[in-house]
Amino acid sequence: MSDDDDPSAVFEPASWEERYAGDGRVWAGSANPQLEAAAADLTPGTALDMGCGEGGDVLWLAARGWQVTGADFSANGLARAARAAEAAGVAERVEWMRVDARDFDPGERRWDLVTSHYLHPAAGRMAEVLPRLAAAVVPGGHLLVVGHAPTGEHRHADGPQRRAMFFAADIARLLPPGFEVLAAEERARILDHGAGPQHADDAVLFARRTG
Template identity: 45%
Template sequence: MSAPHPDQPDDAEMRRLFFESPAWDERYAAADRIWSGRVNPVLATEAVSLAPGRALDVGSGEGGDAIWLATQGWEVVGLEFSRVARERAAQHAADTGVDGRTTWRDADVRTWEPGEERWDLVTSHFFHQPDQRLPDVVRRLAGAVAPGGTLLVVGHHPADLGTGARHGDPTWLFTAEELVPALDPDAFELEAVEARTRTGPHPEGGTAEFTDAVLRARRR
């Protein structure tokens, strides 16, 4: 996401492209792979301190994070509203030999409710929402965390606007601090509320320094 430029689609079209499942099906179907397939760095850093258990990967895409967790001994459910992405993730899991540890569910996280299920790790990477809707999503994700479990939410920080790599409304980005009110302070202990920098590939070539918003909390 970056600041709009003259040839960028209007707001309604940007919302369709970023937030509706048919557009994501089209995007996934247009290429053999649109993500690297590697685990997101923050997840790899944070999960190393956790004992494997049941994990929920929210917005699981092509399965990179969920498959990595499965290789580390976790039993993983991936939530994803793109059919093409779910099918691709299932194939990647089979190719990696962890299809027995991974399950892929059709779910739109904007309205998803956890029900009675609980997970030892609930993780969401780069899931963004317009109109300040993300705190409500985080509140529901927090409800899916088992006692003693961990919630990990990572996203593009507003500092990334200066990289030219982020497209869409700047308000779609967030800081970790903006998500803290979504958590019940009596139920969760904050372990990280941070902006972390990393070097990564730039969509237009080369590399750039990016900033991730990182929220990690443990249910008491």
């Protein structure tokens, strides 16, 4: 069954294993601009990128001195990311973790920076995922969550994918006590899929754990 037959399949590992099974890149391979802006003034330490896919953000952090854990529920995606890390010469600064964000349990591990970019579990599941990510942040560390807001180009989305989108203020309310919100806002970006530039909005939550 394809994603067209069952739109909710896009939230499951099998859909992404198929997407990452081909030879060509799925994503551009560059870092998310919101990550570049947020991390610019941070001292490199340990970082966790949940839903890392092909590893573009992982590689960017590693190249800047971070020790990074790239996590995803797709084995094919992680294999692509590992090959990219080898090619970029940063493999010694990276470890890979196969895990579904919906089941993620950091245990005793904590990271200085925890990020996720366009990680969209099915509607309602972000209420489970975000506290798991927040629990993985060391006191004094930072959490960055970037997603698709249901505005701009994405206002035309419908069905399960539309319901999985969010506004920054909505996910900021999901933070547990002990976090200071540094930014919770929508930020415009320009997309160009070959048919001319189009406007989209990123929902950006950036927070610091205070205790």
